[in-house]
Amino acid sequence: MDDMRYERAKKRVEELKGFYGHLTAYIIVNVFLAIINFFTTPGFWWFLFVTFFWGIGLISHAASLFLKRGIFSREWEERKIREYMEEEEKNQR
Numbered sequence: 001m002d003d004m005r006y007e008r009a010k011k012r013v014e015e016l017k018g019f020y021g022h023l024t025a026y027i028i029v030n031v032f033l034a035i036i037n038f039f040t041t042p043g044f045w046w047f048l049f050v051t052f053f054w055g056i057g058l059i060s061h062a063a064s065l066f067l068k069r070g071i072f073s074r075e076w077e078e079r080k081i082r083e084y085m086e087e088e089e090k091n092q093r
Contacts, residue, residue, distance in 0.1 A: 008074075026058050033047040033050055
C-alpha cells in the first residue's frame with residue numbers, strides 16, 4: 001500500500017516538474033522572441049502569435065495536470081469506492 005502511494009506521489013512530482021519546465025521555457029522563449037521582434041519589426045508584433053498558440057498548449061498542460069485532481073480524479077474514485085464498500089459492509093451486519 002505504501003509502495004503504491006509512493007509511486008503515485010513520485011509520478012505526480014515528475015508531472016509537476018514537466019509542467020514547470022514547460023512554463024519556464026514558455027517564459028524565456030517568449031521574452032526572447034519579444035526582444036527580437038522589437039528590434040527587427042517593431043510595427044508588427046508577430047511574437048504574440050507564438051505566445052498565444054503556445055499559451056493554449058500551456059493552459060491545456062496545466063488543466064490536464066491540475067484539474068486531474070478535481071472532482072472526478074483517481075483519488076476521488078478510490079475514496080468513493082472505499083465509502084461504498086464500508087457502507088455495504090455496515091448494511092450486511
